[in-house]
Amino acid sequence: MPIIRAHTGIITQINVFTVPEGGQDALIAYLGEAARVASEVPGWLSASLHKSLDGTRVVNYAQSADGAAARRVFDRLAGAGMIDGNKAYGEATPGLYEVVFTLER
Numbered sequence: 001m002p003i004i005r006a007h008t009g010i011i012t013q014i015n016v017f018t019v020p021e022g023g024q025d026a027l028i029a030y031l032g033e034a035a036r037v038a039s040e041v042p043g044w045l046s047a048s049l050h051k052s053l054d055g056t057r058v059v060n061y062a063q064s065a066d067g068a069a070a071r072r073v074f075d076r077l078a079g080a081g082m083i084d085g086n087k088a089y090g091e092a093t094p095g096l097y098e099v100v101f102t103l104e105r
Contacts, residue, residue, distance in 0.1 A: 010063055010064070012063050016057055018093075031060050048060075
C-alpha cells in the first residue's frame, strides 16, 4: 500500500511512460514483473501502476524506505536487465520525489 504522508523520508519514484497505441497492457505486465523482482529488495515498500484513459501513458508510482533502498532497488532491476528492457515498451520519464504536503477530507 502506498504511503502518502509528508516528511517521512520515504522516496517515491514516479515514472511516466509514453507508449504507442495499444501498448499499455504489455508495459503494465512488464512493470508488474519488475515490481515482483523489486519487492525482494530490503527497503522496497510498494508499487502502483496507472494507465491513462487516453491510452498513451502508463505511470509507475513506486516507493522505497529511503534513498539507499531506492538505489538498491534500481541496482537490482538494472542488474536483471529490467531497466533497459522497459525501453521496448515506450519512452520513460523518471524522477525521484518526497511528499511535502497532503490534504485529505
